[in-house]
Amino acid sequence: MSATAVTSLELNGRPCEIRGDHPHLLAALRDELGVLSPKDGCSPSGQCGCCTVLIDGKAQVSCQLSLEKVEGRSITTLEGLDPDERDRFASAFAARGALQCGFCTPGIVVRTKALLDKKGDSLDRKTAARHLGAHLCRCTGYTKILDAVEDLATGRVEEPVSAGEIGTSGVRYQGAELSLGDKPYVDDLYPQGLLHGALRLADHARAEIVRIDTSAAKALDGVEAVLTAADVPGELRVGLIHKDWPVFIPEGGRTSYLGDVLAMVVAVDRETARRAARLVEVEARPLRPIVDPVAAIEDGEDAVWTLDGNVLSRSTYTRGDIDDALTRSAHVVHEVFQTQRVEHAYLEPESTLAVPHEDGTLHVYSGGQGIWDDRDQIASVLGEPTESITVELVSNGGAFGGKEDMSNQAQTALAAKLLGRPVKCTLSREESFLLSPKRHPIRNRGMGRL
Numbered sequence: 001m002s003a004t005a006v007t008s009l010e011l012n013g014r015p016c017e018i019r020g021d022h023p024h025l026l027a028a029l030r031d032e033l034g035v036l037s038p039k040d041g042c043s044p045s046g047q048c049g050c051c052t053v054l055i056d057g058k059a060q061v062s063c064q065l066s067l068e069k070v071e072g073r074s075i076t077t078l079e080g081l082d083p084d085e086r087d088r089f090a091s092a093f094a095a096r097g098a099l100q101c102g103f104c105t106p107g108i109v110v111r112t113k114a115l116l117d118k119k120g121d122s123l124d125r126k127t128a129a130r131h132l133g134a135h136l137c138r139c140t141g142y143t144k145i146l147d148a149v150e151d152l153a154t155g156r157v158e159e160p161v162s163a164g165e166i167g168t169s170g171v172r173y174q175g176a177e178l179s180l181g182d183k184p185y186v187d188d189l190y191p192q193g194l195l196h197g198a199l200r201l202a203d204h205a206r207a208e209i210v211r212i213d214t215s216a217a218k219a220l221d222g223v224e225a226v227l228t229a230a231d232v233p234g235e236l237r238v239g240l241i242h243k244d245w246p247v248f249i250p251e252g253g254r255t256s257y258l259g260d261v262l263a264m265v266v267a268v269d270r271e272t273a274r275r276a277a278r279l280v281e282v283e284a285r286p287l288r289p290i291v292d293p294v295a296a297i298e299d300g301e302d303a304v305w306t307l308d309g310n311v312l313s314r315s316t317y318t319r320g321d322i323d324d325a326l327t328r329s330a331h332v333v334h335e336v337f338q339t340q341r342v343e344h345a346y347l348e349p350e351s352t353l354a355v356p357h358e359d360g361t362l363h364v365y366s367g368g369q370g371i372w373d374d375r376d377q378i379a380s381v382l383g384e385p386t387e388s389i390t391v392e393l394v395s396n397g398g399a400f401g402g403k404e405d406m407s408n409q410a411q412t413a414l415a416a417k418l419l420g421r422p423v424k425c426t427l428s429r430e431e432s433f434l435l436s437p438k439r440h441p442i443r444n445r446g447m448g449r450l
């Protein structure tokens with residue numbers, strides 16, 4: 001962090017100074033002060049509510065507050081609440097099943113605290129619902145959350161019951177810790193000697209990459225390394241069914257979408273890494289993007305770099321005599337059905353932490369949905385035996401199938417391996433949208449007889 005003005009404030013009832021250069025209060029709380037209950041779902045856009053804290057008793061998203069704005073103010077996070085009050089909130093949310101992944105919940109609890117402080121037992125469901133509109137929850141839905149808020153307002157908080165023997169039902173495992181933001185996600189892990197990674201993504205959905213110049217990024221104070229495809233000792237591509245996804249696009253390669261990775265910067269802190277990633281200069285020759293899968297079937301150019309043609313596979317299934325059945329039909333209906341594209345929109349952006357050990361093995365903390373697949377793919381990119389890699393699942397802040405594919409695991413593992421230091425890389429919301437595979441539309445041309 002560069003030297004900057006010191007910000008003085010009160011944090012959880014104690015005087016406190018922020019000395020680093022942070023883009024907003026949330027970054028200062030998490031990266032410098034170790035206050036991890038406010039979560040980062042979308043900073044700095046202020047859209048999700050996960051980073052909500054109390055500023056002079058008022059609930060506000062901390063990713064939209066510059067350090068100048070909080071000078072002299074009083075900040076309260078869930079860490080600073082009275083232990084009895086913390087228990088009450090945790091019990092209410094856990095007992096009502098008002099959380100699943102829990103990533104959004106600490107922010108919602110803070111908002112609830114502010115509402116209860118203001119309105120006490122007159123807080124009704126309708127008012128709570130209006131205020132909780134500032135919070136996105138992708139897993140739970142809002143009914144149970146409002147049940148929990150209502151219990152807190154009326155003082156009828158139930159004791160959460162853990163599941164007993166088989167056949168009994170209980171509350172969400174670790175629901176209390178999740179409600180208070182105490183259970184760590186990957187981005188909440190800060191091992192000794194941690195370095196931070198940031199990705200340089202493509203400027204064009206489809207372009208030939210002529211040159212990648214990392215010199216300006218490497219020259220920035222605090223940068224430890226800038227990795228490109230030239231640093232990959234093993235396979236360049238990963239993929240669960242087809243290995244068709246390059247972890248880096250090299251010079252001479254071609255991008256296939258805006259989420260393609262051209263370089264990874266590793267630096268002493270997150271902001272330096274991100275600043276340096278923007279300094280990686282890329283000379284590219286833009287090409288016509290291929291964005292329509294139906295048109296791509298007839299397109300003479302390949303949509304995905306190094307794949308031959310635009311048809312991934314063909315499957316044929318035959319049952320009965322369709323021609324005969326249609327001939328005998330009084331009416332035949334032709335229809336095309338198409339489902340919509342879905343961004344999984346888990347509240348927790350992808351994050352990976354890789355920690356190298358002295359014996360040459362690597363421990364990777366992943367929020368992915370398939371640790372064995374992650375392990376195989378990381379090992380193949382590193383050119384290492386799978387036994388040398390351990391992947392530990394850190395419960396993620398939502399996934400919905402979208403974290404089955406790799407995101408930044410291979411690049412982060414490579415950086416930790418080459419530098420011999422723990423490296424963490426957490427995507428911004430924008431990077432997550434660009435990089436992650438979507439639930440793609442399915443087009444079905446159907447015919448039926450009447």
Ligand code: FES
Binds near residue numbers: 047
């Ligand atoms: S509103 Fe601040 S992280 Fe989403």
Ligand code: FES
Binds near residue numbers: 100102136137
């Ligand atoms: S529990 Fe709300 S986003 Fe997962």
